[in-house]
Amino acid sequence: xxxxxxxxxxxxxxxxxxxxxxxxxxxxxxxxxxxxxxxxxxxxxxxxxxxxxxxxxxxxxxxxxxxxxxxxxxxxxxxxxxxxxxxxxxxxxxxxxxxxxxxxxxxxxxxxxxxxxxxxxxxxxxxxxxxxxxxxxxxxxxxxxxxxxxxxxxxxxxxxxxxxxxxxxxxxxxxxxxxxxxxxxxxxxxxxxxxxxxxxxxxxxxxxxxxxxxxxxxxxxxxxxxxxxxxxxxxxxxxxxxxxxxxxxxxxxxxxxxxxxxxxxxxxxxxxxxxxxxxxxxxxxxxxxxxxxxxxxxxxxxxxxxxxxxxxxxxxxxxxxxxxxxxxxxxxxxxxxxxxxxxxxxx
Numbered sequence: 001x002x003x004x005x006x007x008x009x010x011x012x013x014x015x016x017x018x019x020x021x022x023x024x025x026x027x028x029x030x031x032x033x034x035x036x037x038x039x040x041x042x043x044x045x046x047x048x049x050x051x052x053x054x055x056x057x058x059x060x061x062x063x064x065x066x067x068x069x070x071x072x073x074x075x076x077x078x079x080x081x082x083x084x085x086x087x088x089x090x091x092x093x094x095x096x097x098x099x100x101x102x103x104x105x106x107x108x109x110x111x112x113x114x115x116x117x118x119x120x121x122x123x124x125x126x127x128x129x130x131x132x133x134x135x136x137x138x139x140x141x142x143x144x145x146x147x148x149x150x151x152x153x154x155x156x157x158x159x160x161x162x163x164x165x166x167x168x169x170x171x172x173x174x175x176x177x178x179x180x181x182x183x184x185x186x187x188x189x190x191x192x193x194x195x196x197x198x199x200x201x202x203x204x205x206x207x208x209x210x211x212x213x214x215x216x217x218x219x220x221x222x223x224x225x226x227x228x229x230x231x232x233x234x235x236x237x238x239x240x241x242x243x244x245x246x247x248x249x250x251x252x253x254x255x256x257x258x259x260x261x262x263x264x265x266x267x268x269x270x271x272x273x274x275x276x277x278x279x280x281x282x283x284x285x286x287x288x289x290x291x292x293x294x295x296x297x298x299x300x301x302x303x304x305x306x307x308x309x310x311x312x313x314x315x316x317x318x319x320x321x322x323x324x325x326x327x328x329x330x331x332x333x334x335x336x337x338x339x340x341x342x343x344x345x346x347x
Contacts (some may be wrong), residue, residue, distance in 0.1 A: 001066065002319065008056070008063035010315035013157070015056040016134060017311060018049035019103070019127055020158060021165020022173070024203075026120045029166065029195045030174065034188060036113065038174060043116060045173045046123075047107050053130070054100055061093055064137070088145070092133050099129035131158045138318050139218065149217060156210035160314075163203040164307035170196060171304045175297045186263040186289040193259060193296055197252040204245065218322030230320045237313040244303045244310070246279075254283045255296045262289035 026042050061083070062076055068087070069079040084090040103123055110119035131154050136145045140153035174192065178185045215225075215234060225231040260266065262285040283292060 005063050005067060006315050006319050008059045009318050010312050011056040012060045012134065013311050013315055015049060015053040016130060016157065017161035017165035018168055019046065019053055019165065020161030021167065021169040022046040022049055023120050023124045023127065024162045024166045024199055025169045025174065027124065028199050029192060031191055038177060039116065041173045041177065042169065043110055045169060050103055050107055057096060057100060064089060089137055092136055096130055096133035099126050102126045128154065128158065139322060152210045152213045155206055156214055159203040159206035159210065163200050163207060164311060166196065166199060167300055167304040167307055171301050179297065182290055186293060187265065189293050190256065190260040190263045190265055193251065193256045197256060200248055220323050224323040228323045230317065230322050233313055233317055233320065237310055240306050240310050244306045247299045247303050249277065250280050251296055251299050254280060255292060255299065258283035258285050259289060259292045259296060261285055262292055
C-alpha cells in the first residue's frame with residue numbers, strides 16, 4: 001500500500017509541475033512574436049495538465065484517506081466522506097478543488113488569444129493555492145498550516161514546478177514544432193532557449209535557497225545526510241539535480257551562444273565561466289544551426305527525464321520520516337548494553 005501512497009504523491013507533484021511549467025512558458029519563454037501555433041499548442045497542453053491535476057487530486061484524496069483510516073480500498077466509501085467533511089485535510093482539499101475549478105475557467109478564457117496573457121497570469125496566481133495545499137499537508141505543515149516552513153516549501157514546490165515543468169512543456173509542446181521549421185525557426189529557437197535559460201536560472205536560485213532551508217529543518221545535522229535513510233534518498237535527489245544543473249549550464253554557456261551565432265545573432269555570452277568547468281567544451285557551428293539546435297533539444301530531453309526521477313524521489317521523501325521529526329517524537333536507536341561477564345548472548 002505504501003507504494004500506492006508514493007505513486008499518488010508523485011502523480012500530484014508531476015501535475016503541479018506540468019501546470020506551472022506550461023504557464024511559465026506561455027508567460028516568459030515563448031516570445032509574443034512567435035507564430036500563433038506555439039501559444040496555441042501550449043494552451044492545449046495546459047488543458048491536458050489541468051485534466052491531470054484534477055485526476056491526481058482525486059487519487060491523492062483516496063490515498064490520504066487510506067493513510068488516515070488504515071483501511072484499504074474497500075473502506076473508501078465509509079471513510080472518504082468523513083475525511084472531506086470532518087478533517088483539516090478535507091478543508092484544505094476542498095479549497096484546492098475550488099482552485100482547480102477556477103483554473104479551468106482561466107483555461108476557457110485563454111482560448112481567446114487576446115485574453116490568454118491575462119488568463120495565464122491569473123492561472124499562475126491561482127495555482128499557488130494548489131501549491132499551498134501540497135505544502136500544508138506535507139512535512140512542512142507539521143508545525144502549523146501557516147508556519148514559515150509551509151511558505152518556504154510553497155516557494156520550493158512552485159519554483160521546482162516552473163523549472164522541471166518548463167522542461168516538460170518545451171520537450172513535448174515546443175521543440176517538435178521548432179525542429180519541423182528547421183532553418184527558418186533557428187532565430188526563434190535561439191531566443192526561446194535564451195529565455196528558458198533565464199527562467200530556469202531564476203527558478204533554480206529559489207529552489208536552492210528554499211531547499212537548503214527544508215533540508216536543514218528535516219535533517220537536523222549534516223551527518224544525517226548519509227546516516228539516515230531519509231538523508232540518503234535526499235542525497236540521490238541532490239546528485240540528480242546537480243546533473244540537471246550541469247547539463248543546463250552547458251546549454252546556457254555553450255550551446256545557446258553557438259545557436260545564436262549560427263542564426264546570425266549576437267552570441268549573447270555573458271561570461272567565459274563555462275570554459276573553466278570540467279567537461280564543458282565550446283560547441284562548433286560548422287555543421288550548421290540545425291545540428292546545434294538538435295544538441296540543445298537533446299540536452300533538455302535528458303534534463304526532463306532526470307526531472308521525472310527527481311520528482312519521484314521528492315514523493316518518496318514525502319512519505320518518509322525526517323530525522324528531525326524522529327527526534328521530536330522521541331525515536332532514538334536502542335542503547336547498546338554490554339553483556340554480563342561470562343554471558344555468551346545465547347538463550
